[in-house]
Amino acid sequence: MQITDWQAIIFDFDGVVAESGKIKTQAFADLYHEYGEEVVAAVVQHHNQNGGMSRYRKFHYYQQHFLAKPPLTPVEEHALDLRFSKLVVEAVIAVDAVLGANELIHQQAARIPLFVASGTPETELKIIVEKRGLAPYFKEVRGSPTLKQTLVAEILSAHHLTPESTLMIGDALVDYESAHANGLAFLGRVYPGDPNPFPAHVKVVPDLCTLVN
Numbered sequence: 001m002q003i004t005d006w007q008a009i010i011f012d013f014d015g016v017v018a019e020s021g022k023i024k025t026q027a028f029a030d031l032y033h034e035y036g037e038e039v040v041a042a043v044v045q046h047h048n049q050n051g052g053m054s055r056y057r058k059f060h061y062y063q064q065h066f067l068a069k070p071p072l073t074p075v076e077e078h079a080l081d082l083r084f085s086k087l088v089v090e091a092v093i094a095v096d097a098v099l100g101a102n103e104l105i106h107q108q109a110a111r112i113p114l115f116v117a118s119g120t121p122e123t124e125l126k127i128i129v130e131k132r133g134l135a136p137y138f139k140e141v142r143g144s145p146t147l148k149q150t151l152v153a154e155i156l157s158a159h160h161l162t163p164e165s166t167l168m169i170g171d172a173l174v175d176y177e178s179a180h181a182n183g184l185a186f187l188g189r190v191y192p193g194d195p196n197p198f199p200a201h202v203k204v205v206p207d208l209c210t211l212v213n
Helices: 022-032 037-049 057-064 073-096 099-110 122-131 147-159 173-181
Strands: 008-011 114-121 140-144 166-170 185-189
Touching: 022 073, 037 147, 037 166, 057 073, 057 114, 057 173, 073 122, 073 166, 099 114, 122 140, 140 147, 147 173, 166 173, 173 185
Parallel strands: 008 114, 008 166, 114 140, 166 185
Antiparallel strands: none
């Protein structure tokens, strides 16, 4: 896969740009710690199997399926969101980059438009990208609550991108599904030692070093 073949790249963020996947996992464990080990184990398993899904959808799912409580109210959802943000934002700002990610972004931003499409809330994501010094390199940074498939479609439309000439890089099945639904090429990033969530035909890499010229 030659990086120069592409006219635009859409990046997921956690686990693709920043090595922050484990931070989010620990935050979910901490958030549901008061409900006991079984609930924490179920939450962590679901979170790991549904990377890229917005935290809001997960909050509602866990409330219904793991806590057997009435549906979350907007006030309860907001309170969970604030607690989660306090657990993750500073840590994600400070965490190491995925190997090769910063170099790839710096290199390719001078050649083609780059974008972020993430399950992280958009306002929070923009702060993180800014604090990590990456905002100047991206044409647009998009996040939840909009579904990732829709984010990708909106980026393609707004910037008049040809799907066949656009690459998406992600670390979760929802990233692959969103790319596939929109006709994009896809490259999977799998953290060394983690299970591969992608279909067998999908090309995967342990980091982004091989993409740097």
